[in-house]
Amino acid sequence: xxxxxxxxxxxxxxxxxxxxxxxxxxxxxxxxxxxxxxxxxxxxxxxxxxxxxxxxxxxxxxxxxxxxxxxxxxxxxxxxxxxxxxxxxxxxxxxxxxxxxxxxxxxxxxxxxxxxxxxxxxxxxxxxxxxxxxxxxxxxxxxxxxxxxxxxxxxxxxxxxxxxxxxxxxxxxxxxxxxxxxxxxxxxxxxxxxxxxxxxxxxxxxxxxxxxxxxxxxxxxxxxxxxxxxxxxxxxxxxxxxxxxxxxxxxxx
Numbered sequence: 545x546x547x548x549x550x551x552x553x554x555x556x557x558x559x560x561x562x563x564x565x566x567x568x569x570x571x572x573x574x575x576x577x578x579x580x581x582x583x584x585x586x587x588x589x590x591x592x593x594x595x596x597x598x599x600x601x602x603x604x605x606x607x608x609x610x611x612x613x614x615x616x617x618x619x620x621x622x623x624x625x626x627x628x629x630x631x632x633x634x635x636x637x638x639x640x641x642x643x644x645x646x647x648x649x650x651x652x653x654x655x656x657x658x659x660x661x662x663x664x665x666x667x668x669x670x671x672x673x674x675x676x677x678x679x680x681x682x683x684x685x686x687x688x689x690x691x692x693x694x695x696x697x698x699x700x701x702x703x704x705x706x707x708x709x710x711x712x713x714x715x716x717x718x719x720x721x722x723x724x725x726x727x728x729x730x731x732x733x734x735x736x737x738x739x740x741x742x743x744x745x746x747x748x749x750x751x752x753x754x755x756x757x758x759x760x761x762x763x764x765x766x767x768x769x770x771x772x773x774x775x776x777x778x779x780x781x782x783x784x785x786x787x788x789x790x791x792x793x794x795x796x797x
Contacts, residue, residue: 546579546663547797548656549723550681550688555701556672558693559728559757564669565592566763566782567689569772570790572625576664579618582631583652583677585638589669590630593621594770597632605634607655608680609641614655623775627663639676648676649716653684674708682712687723692744694730694737694756699747722751724796726789730756755789757782 551564561584568580582589583604587597602617607629619628642648656666668681682688688709692698713720725748731737745752757763763782766773774783 546660546666547687548660548666548668548685550668550670550678550685551691552670552678552681552688552705553690553692553701554672554674554678554705555693555697559691559726560672561586561588561592561669562763562767563689563691563726563728563757563786564589564667565767566772566774566786567790567793568626568665568667569623569774570786571665571794572623573774574790574794575625576794577625577627577662579627579629579659579663579666581629581652581656581666581668583635583681584631584669584671585633585636586671587631587633587635588767590628590632591770592767592772593623593626593628595619595621595628595630597630600630600632603630603632603634605632605638608635608638608651614659618659623772635677642676642680649679649683652677652680656684674704679708679712682709682720683716685717685720687721689723689726690748691726691728691757692740693728694734694740696736696740698740699743702747722748724793725752727752727756730758753789753792755785755792757785757789760785 553560568578572578602612606612607617621628670678670681758781760782762777762780763773766776
């Protein structure tokens with residue numbers, strides 16, 4: 545049965561989708577069967593894997609609102625061991641439609657139950673908010689992974705995220721745990737980076753990965769070519785960093 549992990553931070557622009565796309569690719573390349581579930585209405589994970597959103601037959605919206613089976617929405621990508629459950633713009637209105645549905649906080653969990661046994665890992669790329677879709681992801685997950693940028697406002701909003709997690713644990717998913725915290729946009733030359741890293745380690749003792757993701761042009765370019773960075777430029781700093789992170793991630797399983 546797959547271990548299910550939400551990649552989450554309600555602050556935008558922290559490398560959340562970049563992490564979901566590139567960790568999935570690296571873990572798949574290391575021989576694990578992976579499903580990446582794009583439940584962000586922006587659909588950046590979907591386009592990051594080279595999927596044309598206009599050509600999608602069924603999306604996570606159809607899975608949640610139109611009772612389409614998860615297996616009917618899964619797309620097999622051209623990248624080793626990685627399948628994708630794509631998203632499209634329809635998902636932007638899903639939270640309003642979900643309000644009237646019975647057990648609305650468990651829709652993702654119930655939908656994914658059908659395909660859990662087909663994968664080693666399921667990663668959920670969450671929207672940058674703490675709305676009903678993100679609550680669904682956390683209810684469906686064993687753990688959650690938090691990418692944090694090494695910048696001034698890094699810890700802003702994290703108290704709110706952890707408060708939401710405590711509520712989810714109390715009400716719906718008592719097994720939910722923090723998988724780990726990944727430092728992104730890391731620049732070891734800057735004092736600010738060191739200060740933020742120290743602060744994050746104080747906030748999350750023993751949960752911060754020793755691997756960190758640097759700022760890297762190739763990492764920024766790869767999505768526009770519809771490829772994870774390890775397929776776009778294997779020797780780039782970004783690709784090496786995500787490969788090291790994937791090894792560290794798998795070692796802790």
